[in-house]
Amino acid sequence: MPKILIPTALRQFAGKQDSVEVTGGTVGELLQELASRHPDLKRQLFSEEGKLRSFVNVYVNDEDIRYLDKDATAVAAGDTISIVPSIAGGSAAVAVALDKEEILRYSRHLIMPEVGMEGQLKLKQAKVALIGTGGLGAPLGLYLAAAGVGRIGLVDFDVVDFTNLQRQVIHGTKDVGRKKLDSAADRMADINPHIQIDRHEAALTSENALQILKDYDIVIDGTDNFPTRYLVNDACVLLGKPNVYGSIFRFEGQATVFAYEGGPCYRCLYPEPPPPGLVPSCAEGGVLGILPGTIGLIQATEAVKLILGVGEPLVGRLVLYDALAMRFRELKLRRNPECSVCGDNPTITELIDYQEFCGVPHASEAAPAPMGDIDPVEVKAMMDAGTPFVLLDVREPHEFQICRIPGAKLIPLGELPKRVNELNSADLIVAQCKMGGRSAKAVDLLKQAGFPKVRNMTGGILAWSDKVDPRVPKY
Numbered sequence: 001m002p003k004i005l006i007p008t009a010l011r012q013f014a015g016k017q018d019s020v021e022v023t024g025g026t027v028g029e030l031l032q033e034l035a036s037r038h039p040d041l042k043r044q045l046f047s048e049e050g051k052l053r054s055f056v057n058v059y060v061n062d063e064d065i066r067y068l069d070k071d072a073t074a075v076a077a078g079d080t081i082s083i084v085p086s087i088a089g090g091s092a093a094v095a096v097a098l099d100k101e102e103i104l105r106y107s108r109h110l111i112m113p114e115v116g117m118e119g120q121l122k123l124k125q126a127k128v129a130l131i132g133t134g135g136l137g138a139p140l141g142l143y144l145a146a147a148g149v150g151r152i153g154l155v156d157f158d159v160v161d162f163t164n165l166q167r168q169v170i171h172g173t174k175d176v177g178r179k180k181l182d183s184a185a186d187r188m189a190d191i192n193p194h195i196q197i198d199r200h201e202a203a204l205t206s207e208n209a210l211q212i213l214k215d216y217d218i219v220i221d222g223t224d225n226f227p228t229r230y231l232v233n234d235a236c237v238l239l240g241k242p243n244v245y246g247s248i249f250r251f252e253g254q255a256t257v258f259a260y261e262g263g264p265c266y267r268c269l270y271p272e273p274p275p276p277g278l279v280p281s282c283a284e285g286g287v288l289g290i291l292p293g294t295i296g297l298i299q300a301t302e303a304v305k306l307i308l309g310v311g312e313p314l315v316g317r318l319v320l321y322d323a324l325a326m327r328f329r330e331l332k333l334r335r336n337p338e339c340s341v342c343g344d345n346p347t348i349t350e351l352i353d354y355q356e357f358c359g360v361p362h363a364s365e366a367a368p369a370p371m372g373d374i375d376p377v378e379v380k381a382m383m384d385a386g387t388p389f390v391l392l393d394v395r396e397p398h399e400f401q402i403c404r405i406p407g408a409k410l411i412p413l414g415e416l417p418k419r420v421n422e423l424n425s426a427d428l429i430v431a432q433c434k435m436g437g438r439s440a441k442a443v444d445l446l447k448q449a450g451f452p453k454v455r456n457m458t459g460g461i462l463a464w465s466d467k468v469d470p471r472v473p474k475y
């Protein structure tokens, strides 16, 4: 009788035997016979449609019969048939299987024809990089772990803060002060101990991005700043990996899939970043806590669809979500043939300096404080010494309601040009906002309006709370 050699990775499905003797005249018949004797092995070797899976090669004696018709390939009594699964990174791809606990866990997936055993194994073998474990990263991490995405790489360097808990639901109150990476990984491992979680404790930079991302099939952008968005985009285009994009602000969000199968990239949509400070961050502008849940889960859905190869991917379409109106809109996006990174003649062929590209000063350049800046501690000293000055708060009235520095005069930045007459150019004016960004603009504006003595309180009211008066709540 011909003999079939069973590779190590598959022996668990064939009663732990290393070889099986079977009867049959052709390779096809032998394999069918083997499969009918070992139904678990059948699931490994054949697809639902009964086709031999693409990662399984069959040899008769030493001959590769991959391209021959297996039903017509005759075998004789002394022949040895070898089943050789493809090996990747030291582990056999075919060794991926679900154990009993996983079958139970994923049963609601397994009974859907769009997922099934084949799809669940695809999820198990998928490698997804998740940049950021904040507002978007939180729902993404939770659901991708629960869905059984086999390997998830988390990239973050931040620490959990009280202000995160309003939306970053992967972290708990007990995690405040912990590394987000550890907090998120622990929660995900608790949801699903069957997955591998890689922790990349780093800010993604031009130096490390390609190295980190190259090992993953799909990249999901859950970041909140322009330099990293352009960096992730360019890295994905250069590596040829899809970039599942989402962004949030206040009550509005956007989502799409960039750089996938000839579709547009982020630079096709936005060739240049806005000037620094023009678009406020969530820390400055705020965000509805639930919003990143909605957008993050659109990203998670798209990632899972890409892995399964089902449905219509969100490529070349930008979904706009307005939570206040509860309305979704969709805009068509096209790849720009002139795009500097994914265009026909790209000028960006390696990663660049994204801080510089986005006009963000480097930490080393930002370090020496300009003459107009003043530290909150100095402001407090001036108050205590009775030095006359006007503390000008340029935040919005609803922020003023949350907290204020005693004696501050409120003129929101947007109203400053028409209310400048409420200020006296002879006075020393110290402008202050939440973090120091808007007040810096107020200082420029007042200087242009002819006010000679204006200074910007660095770090805003948050720094005041840290350095001067911890009773002032942070938000």
Ligand code: ZN
Binding pocket: 264, 265, 266, 267, 268, 269, 335, 336, 339, 340, 341, 342, 343
């Ligand atoms: Zn492009």
